[in-house]
Amino acid sequence: GLGMLQDSGLCVVGDKLNFIRYLSHFRCVHRGAAFSQMRTTTVRKLLPESWGFLCPVDTPDGEPCGLMNHMTAVCEIVTEMVPAADIPPLLCSLGVTPIDATPSKPYTECCKVVLDGCMVGWVEWELAPEIAETLRRFKITQEKRFPARAEVVLIPMTGKPSLYPGLFIFTTPCRMVRPVRNLLYGRNEWIGTLEQIFMNVASLESEVVPGVTTHQELFPHSILSVVANLIPFSDHNQSPRNMYQCQMGKQTMGFPVYNYRDRSDNKLYHLHTPQSPLVRPSMYDYYGMDSYPVGTNSIVAVISYSGYDMEDAMIVNKSSWQRGFAYGSVIKVESIDLALKASRAGENLVFGVRPGDANVVDKLDADGLPFVGSVLQPGDPFYSFMNLNTGEAFTVYYPNKEVGIVDNVRLCSNDRGTGKFKKVCITVRVPRNPTIGDKFASRHGQKGILSQLWPVEDMPFTENGMVPDILFNPHGFPSRMTIGMLIESMAGKSAALHGVSYDATPFTFTEKNSALKYFGETLVSAGYNFFGTEKMYSGISGLELEAEIFVGVVYYQRLRHMVSDKFQVRTTGPRDAVTNQPVQGRNVEGGIRFGEMERDALLAHGTSFLLQDRLFNCSDGSVAYVCISCGSMTSPVLEKPLHSSSVTSSRRYSCSVCSEVDAVEVVPVPHVFRYFVAELAAMNIKTKLKVE
Numbered sequence: 144g145l146g147m148l149q150d151s152g153l154c155v156v157g158d159k160l161n162f163i164r165y166l167s168h169f170r171c172v173h174r175g176a177a178f179s180q181m182r183t184t185t186v187r188k189l190l191p192e193s194w195g196f197l198c199p200v201d202t203p204d205g206e207p208c209g210l211m212n213h214m215t216a217v218c219e220i221v222t223e224m225v226p227a228a229d230i231p232p233l234l235c236s237l238g239v240t241p242i243d244a245t246p247s248k249p250y251t252e253c254c255k256v257v258l259d260g261c262m263v264g265w266v267e268w269e270l271a272p273e274i275a276e277t278l279r280r281f282k283i284t285q286e287k288r289f290p291a292r293a294e295v296v297l298i299p300m301t302g303k304p305s306l307y308p309g310l311f312i313f314t315t316p317c318r319m320v321r322p323v324r325n326l327l328y329g330r331n332e333w334i335g336t337l338e339q340i341f342m343n344v345a346s347l348e349s350e351v352v353p354g355v356t357t358h359q360e361l362f363p364h365s366i367l368s369v370v371a372n373l374i375p376f377s378d379h380n381q382s383p384r385n386m387y388q389c390q391m392g393k394q395t396m397g398f399p400v401y402n403y404r405d406r407s408d409n410k411l412y413h414l415h416t417p418q419s420p421l422v423r424p425s426m427y428d429y430y431g432m433d434s435y436p437v438g439t440n441s442i443v444a445v446i447s448y449s450g451y452d453m454e455d456a457m458i459v460n461k462s463s464w465q466r467g468f469a470y471g472s473v474i475k476v477e478s479i480d481l482a483l484k485a486s487r488a489g490e491n492l493v494f495g496v497r498p499g500d501a502n503v504v505d506k507l508d509a510d511g512l513p514f515v516g517s518v519l520q521p522g523d524p525f526y527s528f529m530n531l532n533t534g535e536a537f538t539v540y541y542p543n544k545e546v547g548i549v550d551n552v553r554l555c556s557n558d559r560g561t562g563k564f565k566k567v568c569i570t571v572r573v574p575r576n577p578t579i580g581d582k583f584a585s586r587h588g589q590k591g592i593l594s595q596l597w598p599v600e601d602m603p604f605t606e607n608g609m610v611p612d613i614l615f616n617p618h619g620f621p622s623r624m625t626i627g628m629l630i631e632s633m634a635g636k637s638a639a640l641h642g643v644s645y646d647a648t649p650f651t652f653t654e655k656n657s658a659l660k661y662f663g664e665t666l667v668s669a670g671y672n673f674f675g676t677e678k679m680y681s682g683i684s685g686l687e688l689e690a691e692i693f694v695g696v697v698y699y700q701r702l703r704h705m706v707s708d709k710f711q712v713r714t715t716g717p718r719d720a721v722t723n724q725p726v727q728g729r730n731v732e733g734g735i736r737f738g739e740m741e742r743d744a745l746l747a748h749g750t751s752f753l754l755q756d757r758l759f760n761c762s763d764g765s766v767a768y769v770c771i772s773c774g775s776m777t778s779p780v781l782e783k784p785l786h787s788s789s790v791t792s793s794r795r796y797s798c799s800v801c802s803e804v805d806a807v808e809v810v811p812v813p814h815v816f817r818y819f820v821a822e823l824a825a826m827n828i829k830t831k832l833k834v835e
């Protein structure tokens with residue numbers, strides 16, 4: 144009822160999956176849900192005035208593309224409210240005629256002066272550029288208490304249909320501003336979105352044209368968001384790959400908080416052995432991301448080895464895994480409030496166990512809570528509480544289907560600590576070490592599924608006996624063109640050899656001063672091949688592999704998508720009450736839809752028995768009684784028993800319409816079909832079956 148375009152989605156949970164995600168929540172700008180329904184793509188386009196304010200890379204693909212944007216790393220929102228009362232007198236002292244006076248020249252030769260949306264005066268067009276320039280000087284040098292984050296825009300009279308001409312000044316909060324270097328004064332200036340259009344901002348030193356260029360970017364990567372700034376050598380990648388990394392960086396398991404023990408988030412992810420990347424952009428250190436690391440430096444060989452690395456699958460060295468590669472856990476907190484469990488007022492519930500209760504002995508402490516450090520199997524007693532009035536005890540069982548370890552138990556009272564201890568938070572730690580089917584990604588939008596934990600003795604090895612952690616299929620490169628990953632691999636290898644970390648800030652290398660040459664030479668100086676390749680030997684035959692293999696160090700992220708959360712399996716289980724078909728959903732042990740395309744695939748393979756099994760026997764297969772003379776499925780009825788002891792099997796079906804005996808056949812049909820016939824009959828539509 145507030146007349147807003149949308150009334151939902153205005154509030155977003157500040158998810159602490161990892162610190163990058165948490166941070167980017169506060170830099171996210173959404174156009175609004177109403178725009179996602181629009182047929183046109185205009186609202187999604189990145190327009191010139193958003194240059195430097197909104198990141199061209201950090202937007203999701205698909206439905207919210209271009210509507211959900213992220214502010215650039217340097218962009219800020221004006222928050223302070225500055226008193227604008229001093230500005231009209233200042234303008235008058237510069238030659239602006241106040242609004243209540245008459246200008247010396249005709250109105251057609253005067254330019255309107257607008258402050259924060261209110262017209263404050265007039266000024267002759269010849270004078271306007273000089274006044275605008277003076278105001279800009281005040282803004283930069285902080286003279287006359289002119290606000291530093293004000294926006295001064297002189298929209299010229301063009302004689303063509305264009306923006307409304309005039310001298311506009313904005314001082315209000317909630318505007319986006321960003322710093323650029325003003326070349327005239329040699330100082331940084333905060334500029335706004337409207338004034339940027341009338342400026343000539345150079346990106347690099349070499350682009351500055353004397354007399355034309357007024358401003359220069361602080362650094363070339365200032366157009367990128369915080370997340371996009373963390374991609375190493377992103378200027379060497381195909382643009383969509385950087386977009387994918389911006390999405391995946393927010394789904395990475397990491398080290399989001401230090402106070403795991405004191406937090407009560409429903410779900411937190413925790414990577415046990417995160418590392419600082421060997422190759423990182425300058426902004427990584429600027430944001431202190433080492434305090435919240437999100438990945439592991441791993442030795443990656445680009446090689447097609449066995450079939451387990453097809454289609455973005457990747458092979459992981461089992462030995463690395465045994466040494467703790469990408470180990471992690473999920474921390475779940477269950478909070479129980481006994482005040483909410485009391486069904487009637489005055490019920491006195493307390494945590495505790497009934498003395499001598501055989502079900503919970505050794506599993507729960509006398510206070511009804513699990514022991515810290517105890518291992519919870521699915522179905523184990525989780526906690527227990529008693530009704531003091533009746534003496535009844537209630538035991539609640541561990542609801543998860545995975546084994547968990549009780550991390551800590553916290554007993555809480557009310558906010559002031561004066562109430563009774565009726566609330567408890569039980570933290571359960573679920574180990575989630577990598578398994579086949581877990582998702583990993585490098586920082587270049589190159590995701591892959593762990594397909595095999597290959598024994599170390601079967602992995603290929605280099606001349607000096609080194610075995611890679613990850614085997615990456617070379618087919619992942621040509622179509623994706625993530626050259627940044629190749630450079631990162633070389634730089635990482637060189638960094639490991641020299642014991643340093645290398646800067647991977649985008650736009651630092653050029654075609655003349657190429658990254659390949661730079662890192663190739665550092666590799667040569669460490670005694671390795673210029674191109675980062677090495678001779679390798681097959682771990683299976685021991686023979687030297689003919690091709691030289693590209694081996695290097697790449698920072699790998701473990702993503703939160705894990706098979707343990709996603710796998711679905713069913714033999715028999717719950718069925719829908721109406722259709723008798725399996726219900727949908729993983730949580731209820733439902734089935735997976737076997738759709739038309741899947742049906743077509745089985746038909747094409749000629750596997751009709753499998754088709755029958757999937758769609759009939761394992762779904763809603765049933766039998767129907769059909770009268771072959773009238774074709775009705777609804778008319779056959781079971782004969783009345785002759786006497787009370789007569790068995791059903793000796794009774795026969797007969798048609799209640801044509802009353803013919805021995806004309807009823809048993810036909811296997813899906814249960815939904817029987818339901819369908821019944822629905823049609825309810826609408827007075829007769830269904831006739833031809834049984835042959």
Ligand SMILES: [Zn+2]
Nearest residue numbers: 770773798801
């Ligand atoms: Zn009949």
